Amino acid sequence: MARRNNLAGWVLVSPVVVGLLVFTLYPFLASLALSFCEYDLFPPPRGVGAWNYETMFTRDPLVWKSLTNVLYYTALAVPLGIVMGVGLALLLDAKIKGLAVYRTLFFLPSIVPVVATSVLWIWLLNPQIGLVNTLLRLVGIEGPTWLASVAWSKPSLVFMGVWGVGGSMLIYLAGLKDIPASLYEAAVVDGANAWQRVRYVTLPMLTPVIFFNLVMGMIGAFQYFTQAYVMTQGGPLDSTRFYALHLFFEAFQYLKMGYASAMAWVLFIIVVGVTALLFRSQHRWVHYGR
Template sequence: MYENKRLGFLFVLPFVLGVLMFKLFPFVMSFALSFTEYDVMNPPVWIGTENYEQMLTKDPLFGKSLGVTLFFVAMAVPLRVGFALFIAHVLNFKLRGINFFRSAFYLPSILGGSIAAAVLWRFLFAQHGLVNIVLGKLGLEPIAWLADEHYSIWTVILLFTWQFGSAMVIFLAALQNVPISLYEAAEIDGASKTQQFFRITVPLITPVIFFNLIMQMVHAFQEFNGPYMITEGGPLHSTYLLSLYIYDQSFKLFNLGYGAALSWVLFAIVGSLSALSFFTSKYWVFYAGEKDHK
């Protein structure tokens, strides 16, 4: 018995060491660095809460970046989750060749925020790209999607929405676990497909909807590759997410202390919104087996 426990511990040890070295240690160090002035070339100098004070009172770019980030999350997360649920519902029908379409719709998530995706997006939304060609055929004026501050954020939002594959797969698994007998009973009672979806399907998969909302919200706050490769935060900082601002402060300006403070503010925002989401979930998320559900 003792040998088995020791063997199990040895198997787990690499994972534990990895977490301590690459997760917990940087986590603690970043918090300590957020109270310092540190530029790599010189040792950290303790400055107390000056980084946070500067951020909140003397840094207009932080306010701009925060506003862009909140708008991006508010638009991109519902779009990705809603589109993923819609596609999963369509792919849940038993049709010939449906497995091919399930794989095809998951493909954008494999590309993710890669260089290939950025090149594709530039081709689609360039001044003479496919989207503007279609608009021209319809008799509409071309739009400077990547150069106009009013439209550039929407190209980033659409790129984030386009990568809906992971959420779609989770929704598809949830939809396939809804008992068919409930739909059969609803059809006997004369319920339409739309009524079945909103009265049966949606309530039963609310835990999965909630899970996807939380996960996609966290991903949206961490989004970096798409806006960095397509717009680099421009034009006029219209796509300058907090993740890009943290990167610029930390690895372009080497202001690691200020970058760490920005990271912790972002962490606090994500944590607060997640806690609020969990608090409000009791009013709309239905868990099987609950007797009292409001």
């Protein structure tokens, strides 16, 4: 009976198992093998040992440039996203009129497709006729050329990222709902004011959710691609050439599939490394209410 049930179970999960094996595990392992090959879509791939990895670190300055860009973006966008997400969640947790409307409004941008958001922001940040510079002109400031400026292109993308903070805001809101009311009551009895309640009750109790969003945000930031591809194509002067974008160009413009696979594996190792560091750090600042 048990064996028959097992068989039935396997039959039912087989689409997922086969899908995982064929479409995830196989490409995963194939890309590892390809990273030691030169492969330009014309079979067979030709083994070149560690050449691709050597090239990355010694012969391709754009790898370093793209890594610097991605670190810059991660260091700015992830913390800013957390601060904005938590801040908005705290504001929208208050008992005010029309709360559902506000929550919907702030959440809405995060369900707009990334490409649509990017096109919208190209217009908003247009130096001549864009809304941002038009508003700045009203207060007497001649705004920069944003996406066309080496200095402002990355901050523009960070700025735009904040717009899509609604998704994480929703998770923070759920986290806020999970904090037992008794903790606040105890704090009030102890004479804590509003700020102290946020600082010593809300934030510590929210750290597991913040930790989750930090890890997911960091992974997402390291893979940052679509917006840069649509809006700047890596320019001006490679200032928005992010790692995943560089990888994409190497693979699909210059047909260096082996080299791009090596880049993907290095990115994988970096992301795993940073995630491991975050996990190691969590005992210092993440409170699970135990």
